[in-house]
Amino acid sequence: MAVMNMVQAINSALDVKLADDPSVIVFGEDAGLEGGVFRVTEGLQQKYGEKRVFDTPLAESIIVGSGVGMAINGLRPVCEIQFDGFMYPAFNQIISHAARMRLRSRGTYSVPMVIRAPYGGGIRALEHHSESMEALYAHIPGLKVVIPATPYDAKGLLISAIEDNDPVIFFEPKKIYRAIKQEVPEGEYRIKIGKAAILQEGDQLTVVAYGAMIRTVQQALQKAKKDGLSVELIDLRTIYPMDADTIINSVKKTGRLLVAHEAPRSFGPAAEIIALVNEEAFLHLEAPPARVTGMDTVVPLPKGEDLYFPDADRVYDAIKRTIDF
Amino acid sequence: MVTTRASTKYMTEEQAMLFNAFDPLSGKRLQVMDEKGDIVDAKWMPDLPDSKVVEAYKVMLYARIADTKSVSYQRQGRLYTLPSNMGQEAAAVGSAMALEKIDWMVPAYRELGAWLVKGATMLHYFLYFGGSEEGSRYPEGTRLLPVSVPISSQLCHAAGIAHAAKYRGDREVVITYFGDGGSSQGDFHEASNWAAVYELPVIFFCNNNGYAISLRRDKQTKSKTIAQKAIAYGMPGIQVDGNDFFAVYRATHEAAKNARDGNGPSLIEAVTYRRGSHTTSDDPTRYRSADEEKAWEAKDPMIRLRKYLEKKKLWDEDREKKHIEEATSDIDRQFKQFEATAAPTVEDIFKYQFDEMPDSLKKQMVELRNFINRKEG
Numbered sequence: 001m002a003v004m005n006m007v008q009a010i011n012s013a014l015d016v017k018l019a020d021d022p023s024v025i026v027f028g029e030d031a032g033l034e035g036g037v038f039r040v041t042e043g044l045q046q047k048y049g050e051k052r053v054f055d056t057p058l059a060e061s062i063i064v065g066s067g068v069g070m071a072i073n074g075l076r077p078v079c080e081i082q083f084d085g086f087m088y089p090a091f092n093q094i095i096s097h098a099a100r101m102r103l104r105s106r107g108t109y110s111v112p113m114v115i116r117a118p119y120g121g122g123i124r125a126l127e128h129h130s131e132s133m134e135a136l137y138a139h140i141p142g143l144k145v146v147i148p149a150t151p152y153d154a155k156g157l158l159i160s161a162i163e164d165n166d167p168v169i170f171f172e173p174k175k176i177y178r179a180i181k182q183e184v185p186e187g188e189y190r191i192k193i194g195k196a197a198i199l200q201e202g203d204q205l206t207v208v209a210y211g212a213m214i215r216t217v218q219q220a221l222q223k224a225k226k227d228g229l230s231v232e233l234i235d236l237r238t239i240y241p242m243d244a245d246t247i248i249n250s251v252k253k254t255g256r257l258l259v260a261h262e263a264p265r266s267f268g269p270a271a272e273i274i275a276l277v278n279e280e281a282f283l284h285l286e287a288p289p290a291r292v293t294g295m296d297t298v299v300p301l302p303k304g305e306d307l308y309f310p311d312a313d314r315v316y317d318a319i320k321r322t323i324d325f
Numbered sequence: 326m327v328t329t330r331a332s333t334k335y336m337t338e339e340q341a342m343l344f345n346a347f348d349p350l351s352g353k354r355l356q357v358m359d360e361k362g363d364i365v366d367a368k369w370m371p372d373l374p375d376s377k378v379v380e381a382y383k384v385m386l387y388a389r390i391a392d393t394k395s396v397s398y399q400r401q402g403r404l405y406t407l408p409s410n411m412g413q414e415a416a417a418v419g420s421a422m423a424l425e426k427i428d429w430m431v432p433a434y435r436e437l438g439a440w441l442v443k444g445a446t447m448l449h450y451f452l453y454f455g456g457s458e459e460g461s462r463y464p465e466g467t468r469l470l471p472v473s474v475p476i477s478s479q480l481c482h483a484a485g486i487a488h489a490a491k492y493r494g495d496r497e498v499v500i501t502y503f504g505d506g507g508s509s510q511g512d513f514h515e516a517s518n519w520a521a522v523y524e525l526p527v528i529f530f531c532n533n534n535g536y537a538i539s540l541r542r543d544k545q546t547k548s549k550t551i552a553q554k555a556i557a558y559g560m561p562g563i564q565v566d567g568n569d570f571f572a573v574y575r576a577t578h579e580a581a582k583n584a585r586d587g588n589g590p591s592l593i594e595a596v597t598y599r600r601g602s603h604t605t606s607d608d609p610t611r612y613r614s615a616d617e618e619k620a621w622e623a624k625d626p627m628i629r630l631r632k633y634l635e636k637k638k639l640w641d642e643d644r645e646k647k648h649i650e651e652a653t654s655d656i657d658r659q660f661k662q663f664e665a666t667a668a669p670t671v672e673d674i675f676k677y678q679f680d681e682m683p684d685s686l687k688k689q690m691v692e693l694r695n696f697i698n699r700k701e702g
Contacts, residue, residue, distance in 0.1 A: 025492065051492060056519075057515075057519060057522055059515040061511060061512055062518075062519045065482060065485065066516075066519055068485055069483060069484060069488065070488050072486055073485070075492065096475045096478060097475075097478060102678070102680070103458065104458060104461055104471050105461050105470075106458050106459060106677055109471075110680065142678055165680035165681075166679050194683060194684075240683075241683030241685055241686075244685060
């Protein structure tokens with residue numbers, strides 16, 4: 001088995017599917033010749049040719065919109081939007097068409113497409129390069145939203161996303177693109193979309209997180225362990241469809257819930273998870289469900305971003321307060 | 326000497342002739358048949374057997390009757406909001422008939438005649454504008470996409486469908502429709518640019534019907550023609566008399582041939598007039614004059630094609646009456662079938678959202694069904 005970071009693991013997933021299925025094509029701004037601004041598609045054009053891995057004009061709406069058409073006509077397009085902050089010009093195509101074509105046509109046409117985008121904060125970037133807007137997409141009927149936290153999961157989830165018969169928004173936490181290295185099989189394997197992972201078992205508190213926030217929570221849990229606190233950590237992996245059973249069963253056991261994400265608080269994923277737990281495990285709760293999140297403000301530019309994103313100390317504080325309630 | 330544009334350099338001489346003769350900057354518009362039904366430019370008369378022209382007229386007349394009946398059904402509360410196609414039948418039928426069965430059609434929402442040629446039925450139309458997604462369930466292999474409401478967004482899908490066809494090396498061509506208003510949308514620009522860059526087999530067919538709801542064409546764009554916008558993308562463009570069946574057919578036929586030969590996209594601007602309202606919710610008297618409407622009535626596409634056929638002894642009053650009777654009874658039969666169609670069930674509204682229904686959606690479906698069962702006792 002090879003040791004890979006997330007960039008390499010995603011590249012490997014694309015490689016596996018390009019080799020395996022001639023209907024898979026990969027494209028995006030700078031995604032061909034130079035392999036993307038983060039080099040995620042590096043070497044793929046050289047290996048599979050310009051017909052299958054190509055650079056596109058600088059136009060997000062048609063990148064997604066042509067993908068809708070390609071999918072209708074039998075391909076499995078995997079398109080890259082250079083940064084999640086540049087997805088908004090394609091919003092109409094994603095919401096008005098990709099997410100609706102199957103239902104609109106009563107199943108005559110479907111859109112098996114993956115929209116990949118580097119996502120989230122923490123890399124000291126320019127404006128529009130640090131947001132976490134997964135709730136926008138998770139709210140749209142017809143979309144699946146996947147956010148991996150490790151190289152291994154990224155590869156297995158992306159292979160599943162490419163094979164999925166419906167559109168998948170695949171957000172790649174850019175903060176941990178190269179931060180984590182892990183043994184990853186070179187061949188094909190799948191991680192089921194819609195299935196969370198329990199990363200650590202515990203019985204006093206359930207922490208739900210995903211993406212780059214998993215690493216932050218794990219740092220906080222090291223301190224919690226020293227303090228003798230027993231915490232269960234769930235990596236959601238898929239925002240929609242959400243693995244409700246894993247969350248509910250865990251909260252029934254621990255009696256407490258904390259959700260951590262970078263995204264702004266109001267109407268964010270934590271709100272949905274807390275509502276779910278209130279509906280399904282209300283009588284098991286021993287403390288009010290808590291959330292550690294980004295703020296309802298625009299993400300500050302780099303000088304201020306450390307104040308905005310939850311760090312291990314903020315997560316630890318919330319863990320402690322929830323257990324001590 | 327005719328200058329050959331970069332965008333026409335790949336064409337055969339015959340194809341290039343038409344697009345060069347009606348270069349968008351020349352101010353010329355292709356018209357083969359005038360308002361009296363006389364052939365005024367025989368050079369560009371398409372090579373069609375008489376039977377095909379009669380067939381085209383019959384479809385146009387059928388669409389006109391269906392359109393008129395639909396507007397009246399809407400007024401009676403038996404259909405929901407719908408966009409009339411009256412006055413645009415030559416553009417719809419002429420363009421659709423120039424295509425082959427393997428070709429794709431990516432519509433906006435005002436091309437009834439084109440959909441009928443492509444294989445949709447009035448039952449589909451009634452179901453759709455009667456409020457059911459079942460109206461977009463076309464038979465397998467029809468290669469007609471459902472109505473696209475967000476203006477010009479469908480042009481991107483046409484480019485993508487063509488991209489897949491070219492990728493596989495298939496011969497299929499894609500036609501997509503939009504309006505004069507749609508030419509202002511970003512997706513018109515992005516799709517035109519994309520199709521030209523990858524040399525995709527797409528026909529961008531603009532129904533310039535004079536108005537985008539209330540906004541006049543001259544306030545929509547400063548360009549003299551919409552056809553000339555093609556030049557900026559490096560593709561051929563042509564403006565045609567959209568009420569002249571022969572001009573529409575010929576231009577689409579050449580564009581399709583060119584696309585099928587691997588020479589990429591083209592843009593056709595069909596100058597026509599929406600004789601009805603934008604939709605049944607619109608009141609055109611607020612933005613246009615009765616005089617203007619009257620002037621366009623004289624240019625109606627049905628009138629001139631009928632005159633042409635009558636002069637050639639291919640049509641007469643008896644045949645007109647007979648066809649109206651047959652069309653009316655066929656449309657009535659399908660409207661009855663529509664009104665007898667069962668309303669959607671709870672399952673129907675859930676089961677097409679995803680290929681495999683997520684558990685959370687199953688839960689919502691069961692909750693809704695249980696509530697309805699409780700309510701109905």
